[in-house]
Amino acid sequence: MTDSAAVLFVPASAPAGESKSLAARYGVLCALLLVAAAIRLPLAFWPNINHNDEIYQYLEPAWRLLGHQGVVTWEWRDGIRSWFLPTLFAGPVALGDWLAPGGWGAFVAPRLLVSLASLSIVATAWHFGARISRAHAIVAALAAAVWFELVYFAPHTLSEPLTTALILPAALLLTGEPSRNRLFAGGALLGLAFVWRFQYAPACAVFVLGACWRDLRNAIALIAGGCAALAVAAGVDLANGSIPFAWLVLNIQQNLLHDRASEFGVAPPMAYIQLMSILWSGATLLMLMALRRGWQHAPLLIVAAIVNVAFHSMIAHKEYRFIFLSIPLLIIAAALGSADWVQLMRQRPGWRHWGLPVVCAGWVLLSLGLSGATYTMRHNWMLGTAEAKLATDLDVDPEFCGLALYGMHDPFLPGRGQLAIGRPVYSFYQDDPLVNGQLSALVQKHQREFNRIIAPASLAGELPPDFSKRTCALASHDINTCVFVRRGACDAFTTGPFGINDVLVRLND
Known part of the structure; x- marks a missing residue:
């Protein structure tokens, strides 16, 4: 790893004049988390469905675990799905149905859970930024709180946003100067992420390599944490009458060897890049400029995002949600880069106190504009x-x-x-x-x-x-x-x- 690649991982002391009390520092973070929650939680009640999998791969199996009848799709008949997420959702589904019988409660309660889980991305963005300066922390957390794609996917009971809510904190734990406890916790989070969506393994490998590059001994605690998470997953399989990880073998056999997923549509290798440029529209150039500056702060975030898109681009069947992990990785890196503009504006006469408000307002306005600027996003909001x-x-x-x-x-x-x-x-x-x-x-x-x-x-x-x-x-x-x-x-x-x-x-x- 180059020295520039390690910049993100070295805790930085705040510049002079930026040191604040602990309460004041985390008071801003709490305020941003409340803003993010206020945006996301109401969307749990909006009956928008990004994909049928939200119901038939996760909530209906959770409903069946509670002893009820439900629709059984081919994935469950062929045994290519893990019971981990349905088991996780069974509690909220039961609670929601108890509070609001008839189905709507069972639908909304798990959506509230995953909306809350998405706040981990906001908290992680703050801590990545705090390694550089307070301004970087504020801009990164605000961008993660309001960016339209992150808001849109927050309430959806899909493996991609839930897994991302694990991987981002894991990346934070595995960078900087990780202790054994942090390495163990990060490995456990990545282990769960692998079970929930094993297709994100190549992107996770970037952070694993980053943690072990300079000291291979770090791999011991990291692997121990991962094995602990895999043991829990194996226990869930056994509790549901399945051979541990048989679903993984069958999934690879069906989708990668027999190409079963291609029956649901195929797209060319550049499809993800094209769709991302459509959704980001006129802001694409601005994002690239911010990412260029963000590279010096968060190279591994950008590398992991690119690896994730590249891996999924090789798979014929494509859905935008598959590469969701790449979106917050890129947004956080771009936000860190844009926070540099705050520092530049502070050096200009008359802009000393305007840099941070201008950059933050830019992220808010950009997100609001793009959330309905394209037909694709307007259509997505109304799906279901x-x-x-x-x-x-x-x-x-x-x-x-x-x-x-x-x-x-x-x-x-x-x-x-x-x-x-x-x-x-x-x-x-x-x-x-x-x-x-x-x-x-x-x-x-x-x-x-x-x-x-x-x-x-x-x-x-x-x-x-x-x-x-x-x-x-x-x-x-x-x-x-x-x-x-x-x-x-x-x-x-x-x-x-x-x-x-x-x-x-x-x-x-």
Whole structure:
């Protein structure tokens, strides 16, 4: 490691005139954490879903751990997912359902938990900056608190933001002059991060190498911490009746060797760079300028971010959330670089007291502008809200006794508004081998088993005449989707061959 690469890791004494009492110093940090919480926590109640995995890979498995029924996707049937995160979510899901029965509490409580977890990024940014100066600490923490991508992903129950909330503190612990205790704790956090999202291992390796580069003995405490975390993960697997880490072997086999993930779409290697430049829009050049200055303060953060993007760029199936770890790494490094401009402005007559407010205001205004500047972000903010509207329609419907999804491949609704829909859920989809071109006839045949249908408005003519349109919303892929209702009760409460889980098995989905 070069001397410049070690700059970030050497604790720096505050410049003259910047030493403050402990209470005053951390009072500002607490204020920034409160600001970040005030922005993030309300978003837990906003029914926005970035990806179905939030429900079907984490919350529904947590719901099933509590003894309830739920949708089972192919990942869980094939055993390629760890039970760690669903086990972690089971407590908040149970608490939320107890406080607000019917599903919404079980949906919101875990989102509040992950929103709070995201505050670790803000605290970490502060401490990285504090190694340089108080101004650097304030700018870095503020940027992490308000940056639109970090705010957007904060309430989503996905492995990427949760794992990032572990890796950033680990990076802080493993840099500077880490003690044995810090190395052990950092290794434990990286061990958990590996279990929660093993694809972040290459980026984590950057910090491991940074910690061991000058003293290989550091690896002993670091490895011990990692092994302790892996032992806990193995215990979780055993408690759920699984062979420890069998899911990891199967996941690599399915997604890396058999390329199963490519069935859900592929993108060229430069896709992440292109999307990042779109989301950052006109601020991209400014960010690059700040990162150039940030390199002298936080080279390993930038290297880890680049390694993470490069690794995921080699995988054909791409989703922006996959590289989420790189976003806070780059934002913190850029914020540290922009704080240098505060020092430069303080040297100019008339700007001595304006440098810090100007730079901080710049981060706030930039984030506010970019949060809705592009179609992509405006679309992201509204993802899932239409489905939530349809779910609410069912939730307040006292006559609802059975639901059929018609012409919809994605089982978004049963777990969307309420994790425990409490009624039979049927699925009628054209690609189902049992349909055999008779989709409309099958719905006619089974219509007495359900009295609500969710279907695209364009397929209304294929539904039984007893069903009439009630509530519509522009759902996923900008398809106008509606709830269709018929009067009367349901004759049966067995889903037969068209129960949603049976259909998913036949579709291998």
